[in-house]
Structure formats: structure tokens, C-alpha cells
Amino acid sequence: MIKKIRQMFISSFRARLMINVLVSYALAYGVNFIILYATQNFKFLHTNFTTDNLVSSIIILVLFIFFFFRLTDITLRYINYLSERIQEVSYGNYEIYCQIKYDDELGMLAANINALACILKEKEEESAILKENERLAYDAERNAENQKNELISNVAHDLRTPLTTIIGYLELIKDNSNMPVQDIQNYATIAYGKSRRLQTMMDDLFEYTKLDQAEVKINLAAINLSELILQITDEFYPSFQDHNIVPVVIIRDQNIFVEGDGQLLARVFDNLISNAIKYGYDNSELKVEVVPEKDEVSIKVINQGDTIDQADLPYLFDKFYRTDTSRSTSTGGTGLGLAITKHIIEMHNGSILVTSHNNVTTFVVILPRIQGEM
Numbered sequence: 001m002i003k004k005i006r007q008m009f010i011s012s013f014r015a016r017l018m019i020n021v022l023v024s025y026a027l028a029y030g031v032n033f034i035i036l037y038a039t040q041n042f043k044f045l046h047t048n049f050t051t052d053n054l055v056s057s058i059i060i061l062v063l064f065i066f067f068f069f070r071l072t073d074i075t076l077r078y079i080n081y082l083s084e085r086i087q088e089v090s091y092g093n094y095e096i097y098c099q100i101k102y103d104d105e106l107g108m109l110a111a112n113i114n115a116l117a118c119i120l121k122e123k124e125e126e127s128a129i130l131k132e133n134e135r136l137a138y139d140a141e142r143n144a145e146n147q148k149n150e151l152i153s154n155v156a157h158d159l160r161t162p163l164t165t166i167i168g169y170l171e172l173i174k175d176n177s178n179m180p181v182q183d184i185q186n187y188a189t190i191a192y193g194k195s196r197r198l199q200t201m202m203d204d205l206f207e208y209t210k211l212d213q214a215e216v217k218i219n220l221a222a223i224n225l226s227e228l229i230l231q232i233t234d235e236f237y238p239s240f241q242d243h244n245i246v247p248v249v250i251i252r253d254q255n256i257f258v259e260g261d262g263q264l265l266a267r268v269f270d271n272l273i274s275n276a277i278k279y280g281y282d283n284s285e286l287k288v289e290v291v292p293e294k295d296e297v298s299i300k301v302i303n304q305g306d307t308i309d310q311a312d313l314p315y316l317f318d319k320f321y322r323t324d325t326s327r328s329t330s331t332g333g334t335g336l337g338l339a340i341t342k343h344i345i346e347m348h349n350g351s352i353l354v355t356s357h358n359n360v361t362t363f364v365v366i367l368p369r370i371q372g373e374m
Contacts, residue, residue, distance in 0.1 A: 016104070020071040028063030032056055078106060085113055094121035159201065162194040169194075205336065218261045218347055222370060225256045225265075225297060229290055232269045236277065243282045250289040256297050258367045264344045269299070271337045272363050276303035279361075292369065299365040308356035316354055317342040 078101060085098050094117045098110035169187040173179060233249050240247050258265075269288075276286050280303035287302040308316070317338045345352050350367040 016075065016102075017072075020068055024064050024067035024071060025060075027067045028060045031063050032059045035059060075106070078102075082106065082110055082113065085110075089113065089117050089120065094118070094124060159198065162198045162201075165194045166191045166198070218264065220259055220261060222257050223260050223262050223265060225258050225299070225367070226251045226254050226290060228262065228265060229269060229288060229299065232266060232273065233288055235270075236273055239274075239277050240286070243277055243280075245277060245280065245282065246285045248285055248287040250287065252290065253292045256290060256292045257370050258297060258348070259370050260348045260367070265348070268341050268344050268365065269301070271341045272301040272365070275337065276301050276305075276361075276363075279303070280305040281359075295369055297367055297369045299367070301363045301365075303361055304359055305361055307359050308354070308361055310356075313354055313356065317352070 082098060085096050088096050096113075096117055098113045100107045100110045100114075169191040173184055173187055229251065230249065233247055236247070239245075273286070273288070280286060284304040286304075287300070289300040289302070291298040291300065342352055345365055345367070348367055350365060352363065352365050354364070355362050
């Protein structure tokens with residue numbers, strides 16, 4: 001019986017009010033009965049019947065109101081609790097949680113407050129994500145604009161120097177009709193060399209643009225990396241002799257295969273060996289080492305030269321980046337060679353890294369390896 005009454009008390013707001021009314025009336029009537037019994041038996045008061053009924057009614061009413069408010073105070077405290085939680089939600093605190101004490105309308109209200117707080121929290125998180133995405137999109141757009149301006153500035157700077165030299169020597173030849181043939185030949189040779197350099201720079205620029213915009217189609221095939229490295233190294237022997245560089249090629253397996261585009265991979269190692277000669281010391285050793293592992297192969301190009309500053313290492317593969325602050329083009333290229341190299345390696349699902357210390361610089365290319373010919 002008590003369990004059923006308790007179930008009614010928590011499952012229906014109307015039933016709870018009715019129970020409060022009945023209990024309050026029963027308590028008021030019981031207390032009034034005790035008071036009347038005391039006054040009649042112990043003769044504390046001497047009143048007539050009409051007066052007794054009036055006093056009894058007043059006592060019952062007062063006691064009923066007193067007990068009713070005391071019993072409903074439990075519900076009122078819970079309503080105040082819910083009101084405070086709603087106010088916290090209105091202030092933007094979506095972390096609150098209402099305890100659900102009843103299964104009635106108040107319990108439903110508490111559940112709705114929890115659901116509302118959860119929905120508003122999700123909306124706030126979505127709004128924050130949208131704002132962050134907008135910020136990232138704005139930053140990306142601004143970065144693209146900066147890169148475009150940087151591209152124009154760098155291209156203009158790199159093309160202006162050889163172009164100015166070419167124009168200068170051609171003007172000397174044009175304006176001096178009596179110039180000795182030997183001088184004309186010397187000036188023409190210089191202008192031709194600068195023109196070739198200009199052509200190389202333009203080729204690098206167009207190649208990088210194609211790679212950056214994914215316009216290059218990869219012709220995948222099984223490539224014997226060991227043979228490719230040997231072939232490219234042989235092609236550099238005239239340069240090795242010009243700089244008195246001793247090449248050391250270490251290949252631990254003559255049949256190391258990777259899946260890739262032979263021409264693109266050849267460009268990678270051509271760039272790395274060319275840079276090693278260009279920036280390495282004359283009368284030194286240049287080492288190319290191929291280290292096979294189970295699922296990948298590492299190709300190391302090691303040269304002896306000035307140590308690259310550690311602050312420059314993370315930016316070596318950025319386009320137009322040069323370690324020389326003067327942007328001298330006497331030894332440096334377009335600043336695109338390593339950027340092109342990194343693009344090609346990433347197109348082959350590989351990676352590249354560089355270390356430099358104690359006058360030894362090492363570029364390491366890591367490519368996925370395949371077992372045997374495909």
C-alpha cells in the first residue's frame with residue numbers, strides 16, 4: 001500500500017497534490033480532535049456548541065494550510081531548482097544537468113531542460129567549428145594570395161638578373177659595329193649561357209606548376225631502383241671529374257624494385273646529386289647509398305660541404321627558398337628543385353628528409369618497396 005502511494009506521489013503531479021490535500025486535512029482534523037478533547041475533558045475552556053464548531057473550523061483551516069504548505073514545500077523546492085537550472089541555461093551554461101526526481105510533468109520538464117542544454121551545447125560547438133572553418137578558409141585564401149604575390153615577386157627577381165645581362169651584352173654587340181670578332185664571340189657566349197639559364201628557370205617553374213596542380217600523369221611500372229641509381233650516377237662522372245669529387249655508390253641488393261614513374265624518379269635523384277655537387281666541397285667524397293628493408297627502401301645522398309643551419313632545414317623543400325640571404329644566383333638555382341623533388345616523392349607515397357652537421361649533409365628518400373617485378 002505504502003509502495004503504491006509512493007509510486008502515485010512521484011508519477012503524477014495531480015496525484016501528489018491530491019495526496020497533499022488529503023494528508024493535510026487528516027493531520028489538521030487529527031490535531032483539532034486532540035485540542036477539542038483536551039478542552040472538553042480538562043475544562044480548559046468553557047464554551048457553547050456554536051463557539052466550539054467555529055473555533056474547530058478555524059483551527060482545522062489554519063492547520064490544513066500549515067500542513068499543506070509544508071508538504072508542498074518539497075515540490076516547490078524542486079520547481080525552484082528547475083527554475084535555477086533554466087536560468088543557468090539562459091546565461092549560456094550548457095554543462096548543467098537536472099536530476100529527475102519524479103516521473104510526472106516536473107520530471108518531463110527536467111528531462112527537457114537536459115535535452116535543451118545538450119542541443120544548445122552541440123549548436124555552440126557546431127558554431128565554433130563553423131567559425132574556425134571560416135577562419136581557416138580566410139587564412140587559406142589570404143595565404144594563397146600571399147603565395148601568388150610571392151611567386152610573382154620571386155619569378156620577377158630571378159628572371160630579371162639573367163635577362164638584364166643578356167640585354168646588356170646584346171646592346172654592346174649592337175652598338176659597337178667595329179667590335180673585334182673575339183669580343184663579339186665572348187659576349188655572345190655569355191649571353192647564350194644566360195639564355196640557357198633562363199630557359200632552365202622557366203622549365204623548373206612550369207614543371208613545379210604542373211606538379212602543384214596535379215596535372216602530371218604518373219606512368220607507374222616496376223622500377224629496378226638499383227639500376228636507376230647506377231645509371232644516374234654514371235651520367236654525372238664528367239661533373240665529378242670537373243670538381244675532383246670521388247663518387248661512392250653502395251647498393252646492397254642489385255634487385256630492389258619500387259613502383260613508380262621512371263622519368264620522375266630519375267628527376268628526383270638527378271636533383272639531389274646535382275645539388276650535392278653544386279653545394280659540396282671540391283676534392284671531396286660524394287656517397288650514394290641504397291638501403292633495402294622489408295617494406296621500403298632508403299636512398300641516401302651524402303656530400304661534404306658547409307653545414308646547413310638548423311633553422312633552414314625545415315624550409316629547404318619550400319618553393320623559392322634559398323639558404324643564402326642575398327639570393328645570389330651564382331650557385332643557387334631557382335629555389336624550385338627541392339620543392340619539385342618533394343612533390344614527386346609524395347606522388348610515389350614516399351617521404352624525404354635532410355640532416356646536416358659537421359660539414360656533412362644527408363638527404364634521405366624513403367619509398368615503398370615491392371618484392372620482385374610486377
